[in-house]
Amino acid sequence: MGLAVRDLELDLDAFEGPFDLLLALVVKDQIAPAEVDVAGIIVAFVERLAERDELDLEACGEFLVLIAALLELKARYLFPEEEAELAELEPQEAAEELARRLAEYRRMKEAARWLAERLDGERERYFRLGPAPLAPVFERRLADQDPARLAQALRGLAVEPPKVSLSHMALRFPPVGQFLERFRAVLRRRRVFDFDTEVHGLSRVEQAVAFLALLELRKSGEIALAQARPFAPIRVTRAEQERNLQWTAARSA
């Protein structure tokens, strides 16, 4: 079975999950390309490749296409102003520029390694830690302000904001009696009716109140309820009609 590039599991600083989901999030602008550690993805892919005995050229090709697209996106995002400048470079110059940047990064990685080793060697040094004054205080001055404009801005803040209307959030319950009368009227015309059909088109709140009315009628013995199975339509019958049916059934038995 081939290596599925899209299912490649990643564990990066900015993302954890399959590669195709990362690509989808980048395309949808939900992850900034600048946040994506491309080298980390490549390492993950190479590790997956190394776990296999044979070289999966198809997977490598697919990966190259995807990672190149991602790299281009990231480069455009990180260096928008340099696009034109780099496009004007001859291939040799572009290679030199790339080499210069790689060399710079490599030196910084080496410096970071030196610092990490240094820190490891200093593990036994304990000293008293001072509070904030250790950091140099940087004074950030505000630009010159026009007093009249400041006053105008303050006046804008002093205006009482309009009250937010919550009227749309209020639940309006119709009276239960309204449905009691409605169902009684229906039963005067018909011996049997279907509850779901009768309340079709009403709002959820109205349907709930109608159901309460139905329970009320059942409690008072005016109706009988039947349902073939859970969630099947509720059949409503006049109580005396139901009793007649039961009596007829008993006699014929």
Next chain:
Amino acid sequence: MDGSPLRLISTNPVDTLARTVEALLVVASQPLTVDEIAEATADDPERVETALGLLGERFREGRSGIVLEHVSGGYAFRASREAADACARMFERPVERNLSQAAMETLAIVAYLGPVSRPEIARIRGVAADSTVAGLVERGLIAEAGREAGPTGAVRYRTTPLFERVFGLESLAALPRLDDLGAEAEEIRTRLLTIAS
């Protein structure tokens, strides 16, 4: 016995100065420079250095639980290395705990190239540096140091004295030369140029 009282405390003037310097270093929460000590003691910087020499001899590894060290451009006391295990059981090291690879690389860039802006750090590392820089500022290892000239005016950062102290550096000059760290970089340059030609 000649009947004269025991002289437990030396009356040598430099000894007296050394005791005052010792007191200042105990109170200070950051390294003190010779000039700062000289100003506080209203004494001569050269005599202060002599007093520091005495203290350095008195408070050294193997002789005392407190050690005088020259760090971050000044002098400070720290615990002796033989007390490290006990210290570790009682005290955290929040500043350097769980420093990620990204944080170490960012620290290296700021230490060598600072003052340097976040876009510049991102350009070198190839990854956005916003959260890493914020984390290092929070730890107190780097701090704002003005803004870049030009329309963007990005905030620039430099390392703090705490950085030097945590890494046990007398100053940033104690870092190895950047060129000495780039032996492999030259290889990359040659290899890439070979491929490109």
